[in-house]
Amino acid sequence: MTRTVSASVLSSVLALAPAPGWCAASLERYTLVIGANSGGANRPQLLYAVSDAERFARVMIELGGVAPPNEIVLKQPKLHDLIVALDTLTRRVADARKRTPPVGRTEVILYYSGHADEQGLLLGDDRYSYRTLRDRLDQIPADVRIAVLDACSSGAFTRVKGGRARPPFMIDEAADMRGHAFLTSSAETEAAQESDRIRASYFTHYLISGFRGAADVSGDGKVTLNEAYQFAFNETLGRTVDTKGGAQHPSYDISLSGTGDVVMTDVRQTTATLVLGEDLEGRFFVRTASQELVVELYKPRGRLVELAVEPGIYEVRVEREKGSVTARAEVVDGARVAIDPRQFGPVAMEPTRRRGDSTRYAVAGRNRIEMRLGSWRVHGPPVPVHAVTSPGATVFFGEIVDLQGDSAASAFGGFAYTRFVRENLAATVAVDGVGVSSDASASGKTLWTG
Structure with a gap:
């Protein structure tokens, strides 16, 4: 079963070029991971936002080069908790840059899964605006800042930045890279969907699958930001095109220059x-x-x-x-x-039962016995003939419309046996008799017993 959630997925990425003299061997990465199922009393409770955040945090520790002390995980936080966490993250990065010898390159990854609207992230009944979030990211003294937001109303965020729906972007490995990239996985008017089948949101599910190696198209054992996004883009679009919520079309606003691409995970770790x-x-x-x-x-x-x-x-x-x-x-x-x-x-076929146990009312393989009795009087209005059947059987009705003579009363009787071969096929054997007294007669062609 697929559940359609009144939300849109927003995945934004901001990457700023590293300072000259960066050394890959001295890379230090920090993460802030947030999961919030609740977006306020007027919004439906999400099912997998917190578990999405837990999976993202786990893969960053396992494959993303993040040391456990450098990771902050918030589950169902209040607005104050987010503000404190951002301050803590800023302080940790600033302290790292003051070390002797100094860290060659620092990276910050912020991930959010939960509700949002056209103006910002929704944490319970509070809102944290996109503009404030962008300003806070700019204040973190890291060489590279990456924000991945799996939340509502993503198209509104890229619309402010001038973004539009496009195919996955391509970055030349040999080109200079500087600037930023804002990525979204659905348009402003599209709904995001959670799936009970994968027990996650579509975009996060495929993003993490890509991180674990599914997106490593080059086969070098490293999954870059570009490879991960392209994989999540194609899979999310392909797997939502036939859902009730409709296809999700990623879009982005990107301005990058620099050398190479950001490596998100190394599967060889x-x-x-x-x-x-x-x-x-x-x-x-x-x-x-x-x-x-x-x-x-x-x-x-x-x-x-x-x-x-x-x-x-x-x-x-x-x-x-x-x-x-x-x-x-x-x-x-x-x-x-x-x-x-x-x-x-x-694959062994999994035994299932229809929801509502509809087979309880099936008739295939059942039997039915009917007893029919009736009477009428002559020269009066037609008298209905009733069928007496076994429990659960259909009741039959009939009329005598062509009687002759002046008898006061006559009688009708019979029985029938029915075997239901399947749902739409049955075989019936019936014996009927009519008794007429006092010179009355009945025409058989006008006798209908149901």
């Missing part, structure tokens, strides 16, 4: 890797033993995909046009496990 070989093809769903969907992607034949996962047992399911197959893999700490095509077998 993990100690457990699940490998999908070049000869595998289809849409892959990777779930833990507890059925948590950790990665979803479409993999074409000829591409090798390495997925960074936590040690554990995984179910790998592949959906194709002709059906689905599944395999089981155990990935231990320090292992690199490749899935072989011969490991896949047919």
Whole structure:
């Protein structure tokens, strides 16, 4: 089941070029991760905003180069909590830049999942405006600032900045990179959707799948900001085009120059890797033993995909046009496990029951016995003939319309047996009799018993 939420997804990214002399070996990254299911009394409660934030925080620790002391996670915060966290983040980055020897490059990643409107983020009954958030990001003395917002009314944010719906952007690895990039995953008039199937918002789900290696198109073991966004863009649009909420069209306002692209995750940092070989093809769903969907992607034949996962047992399911197959893999700490095509077998059909238990009223395989009795009088108005049936059977009615003679009364009787072969097919055997007294007669062609 897919639930449509009266929200739009906003994913904005602001990247400022690093100072000269930056050294990759001395990179230090900080994160502020916020999840809020509640957007006030007049808005529906979100189901997966907090869990989306938890997953984002976890992947940044595992693969994003963030040390646990450098991460701040807020769950269902109040406005005051957000302000304090931003002040703390600013102070930590400023202290890092004063160290001796100094840090070569600092990066800040802010992630928000929850409600928002055309003016700003909604934390309960409070609002934190987009303009204030932009100003606070500018005050953080980091070389690179990245903000990913999975919230409402994203199109309003890019509209203020002059953004419009576009295909995924491309950044030349050899070009100079400076400036900023504001990214959104839906237009101003589009609704965002949470899915019970993936138990997440579409955009965050695919963004994190990309971080774990699904977006590593180059195969170098690193997922750049550009690769992650393109993967999330294509998957979100493709998987929402047929939903009730309608397709979500990412847009952006971007002004970048500099050298290279920002590396978001390095899948080689993990100690457990699940490998999908070049000869595998289809849409892959990777779930833990507890059925948590950790990665979803479409993999074409000829591409090798390495997925960074936590040690554990995984179910790998592949959906194709002709059906689905599944395999089981155990990935231990320090292992690199490749899935072989011969490991896949047919998917066992899951037993289900219709909601509302509609089969309770099905008639296929049932029997019905009817007893019909009736009487009438001559030269009067037609007398209805009633059918007496077993419980649950249909009641039949009829009339005698062509009687002759002057008898006072006559009688009618009969029975019928019905066997329901299937829902739309039944076989019936019936025996009927008519008794007429005192010189009255009845024409059989006018007798209808239902």
